[in-house]
Amino acid sequence: MNILFAASEVAPFIKTGGLADVAGSLPQALAAQGHDVRVVLPLYEGVGAPWREKMDFLFHFHATLAWRTPYCGVFSLKREGITYYFIDNEYYFKRGQIYGHYDDGERFAYFSRAVIELCGHLDWKPDILHANDWQTALVPIYLLEARYYIPQLANTRSVFTIHNIEYQGRYGKEILVDLLGLNPSYLNEKMLAYYGDVNLMKGAIYAADFVTTVSPTYAQELHYSFYAHGLEGVISDCQSKIVGILNGVDTSLYDPARGQKIAASYTHNKLGGKKTCKQALQQAVGLREDPSVPLIACVSRLVSHKGFDLLTAALPNLMDMDLQMVVLGTGDWKYEEAFRTAAAQYPGRFSAQLMYSASLSNAVYAGADLFLMPSVSEPCGLSQMIAMRYGTLPIVRETGGLKDTVIPVGLPDARGFTFADINANDMSHVIWEATQLYRNDPKQWKKLQINGMTADFSWKGPAKKYLDIYHRLTGK
Numbered sequence: 001m002n003i004l005f006a007a008s009e010v011a012p013f014i015k016t017g018g019l020a021d022v023a024g025s026l027p028q029a030l031a032a033q034g035h036d037v038r039v040v041l042p043l044y045e046g047v048g049a050p051w052r053e054k055m056d057f058l059f060h061f062h063a064t065l066a067w068r069t070p071y072c073g074v075f076s077l078k079r080e081g082i083t084y085y086f087i088d089n090e091y092y093f094k095r096g097q098i099y100g101h102y103d104d105g106e107r108f109a110y111f112s113r114a115v116i117e118l119c120g121h122l123d124w125k126p127d128i129l130h131a132n133d134w135q136t137a138l139v140p141i142y143l144l145e146a147r148y149y150i151p152q153l154a155n156t157r158s159v160f161t162i163h164n165i166e167y168q169g170r171y172g173k174e175i176l177v178d179l180l181g182l183n184p185s186y187l188n189e190k191m192l193a194y195y196g197d198v199n200l201m202k203g204a205i206y207a208a209d210f211v212t213t214v215s216p217t218y219a220q221e222l223h224y225s226f227y228a229h230g231l232e233g234v235i236s237d238c239q240s241k242i243v244g245i246l247n248g249v250d251t252s253l254y255d256p257a258r259g260q261k262i263a264a265s266y267t268h269n270k271l272g273g274k275k276t277c278k279q280a281l282q283q284a285v286g287l288r289e290d291p292s293v294p295l296i297a298c299v300s301r302l303v304s305h306k307g308f309d310l311l312t313a314a315l316p317n318l319m320d321m322d323l324q325m326v327v328l329g330t331g332d333w334k335y336e337e338a339f340r341t342a343a344a345q346y347p348g349r350f351s352a353q354l355m356y357s358a359s360l361s362n363a364v365y366a367g368a369d370l371f372l373m374p375s376v377s378e379p380c381g382l383s384q385m386i387a388m389r390y391g392t393l394p395i396v397r398e399t400g401g402l403k404d405t406v407i408p409v410g411l412p413d414a415r416g417f418t419f420a421d422i423n424a425n426d427m428s429h430v431i432w433e434a435t436q437l438y439r440n441d442p443k444q445w446k447k448l449q450i451n452g453m454t455a456d457f458s459w460k461g462p463a464k465k466y467l468d469i470y471h472r473l474t475g476k
């Protein structure tokens with residue numbers, strides 16, 4: 001089967017969040033099953049020179065975006081069995097940040113249009129066109145008509161994956177004809193119309209032949225306005241073509257046995273190296289070097305839906321307990337400020353690493369005892385799975401993929417700690433219980449670690465589920 005995967009970020013070329021990890025590892029898992037998988041992404045300024053040197057320039061064309069005919073260069077490289085296409089347009093993509101520009105709507109409309117028109121220039125017919133999140137939401141929408149005039153797309157089916165429904169791509173309706181180049185009839189309730197505006201994610205849910213989201217629990221939660229941010233009615237309307245498939249993680253990248261970027265390697269039956277990692281982490285981030293005190297870590301963007309209001313509310317309470325904390329990440333000023341203050345107030349016990357660092361994050365996954373994710377909502381979450389791979393026990397709120405991956409203490413095969421309500425006291429209580437278990441029951445602690453480290457978080461199972469959908473849609 002031929003599969004074209006479109007995403008606005010793809011690891012290892014360019015990454016701001018979990019979407020890049022998925023776009024960087026799901027295609028590999030599909031290719032490993034013998035399929036021809038290709039991935040298309042924008043050629044941002046941030047795609048580094050070492051990658052650019054490996055690229056070939058294939059051809060260029062001019063895309064059609066209403067009255068605009070923007071240049072579209074196509075570069076390509078092959079890596080681990082996957083062909084990557086990079087869409088080059090310096091006006092849209094030669095910018096410092098990949099998101100957050102006044103014209104993001106236009107930039108990603110252009111990219112989506114380029115993905116569709118690219119197919120018309122290839123000697124290859126995708127059976128499946130798989131788009132992700134609002135940035136590529138127009139791909140399944142454009143396909144509705146493009147299948148009739150681009151021969152390569154005549155039999156192509158579309159899949160749209162929701163990684164986070166909070167970001168929908170909502171714009172004034174004046175963009176419909178003038179920018180998106182769509183017929184005014186697309187502004188209807190079963191397509192793009194949304195309270196007088198255009199909503200790209202809504203349109204994609206209606207237009208796609210199939211819709212997935214990144215965990216079974218999130219798929220259920222999306223029926224409620226609290227989680228669906230206004231699209232709950234659309235989800236219910238389309239529920240017969242929506243399923244939740246849990247993400248996997250790149251198990252070779254996150255493997256304590258390989259010891260990449262960590263102080264010592266270890267495995268589930270030889271955990272000794274983890275002690276070295278803890279000491280190295282304490283040293284690296286300025287925490288008191290003490291093997292006996294439980295060390296709790298957060299690695300996250302510091303934004304409200306990740307549950308940082310709970311953490312900042314609970315901080316004084318938590319720091320009354322005998323524990324250490326390290327927070328790694330950047331985000332909203334109010335959380336950064338709260339963590340800077342805590343670091344000053346509790347030297348040697350609270351460490352604020354307000355930056356993005358892939359190498360430090362590995363050291364944190366390996367060196368911490370506990371990994372905290374109190375998310376208000378979490379479509380899937382990858383960090384809790386990565387933490388478990390490193391024998392670091394997760395403490396999570398029971399939402400989305402967190403609920404689907406962390407089996408709490410008390411149940412068979414337990415591998416972590418959970419709490420149900422968005423409540424700082426409930427969270428503190430579970431953290432206290434976790435620290436007690438750490439101190440008083442090393443045997444059970446080790447059991448929990450081993451359960452997490454030996455759980456299957458690979459892409460094997462999930463990739464099979466995606467393939468089942470592709471087969472069903474194409475009849476192949």
Ligand code: GLC
Pocket residue numbers: 017018019022163164214247378379380381382401
């Ligand atoms: C988004 C979600 C996160 C998910 C990731 C990959 O970043 O917020 O929960 O793991 O996408 O699907």
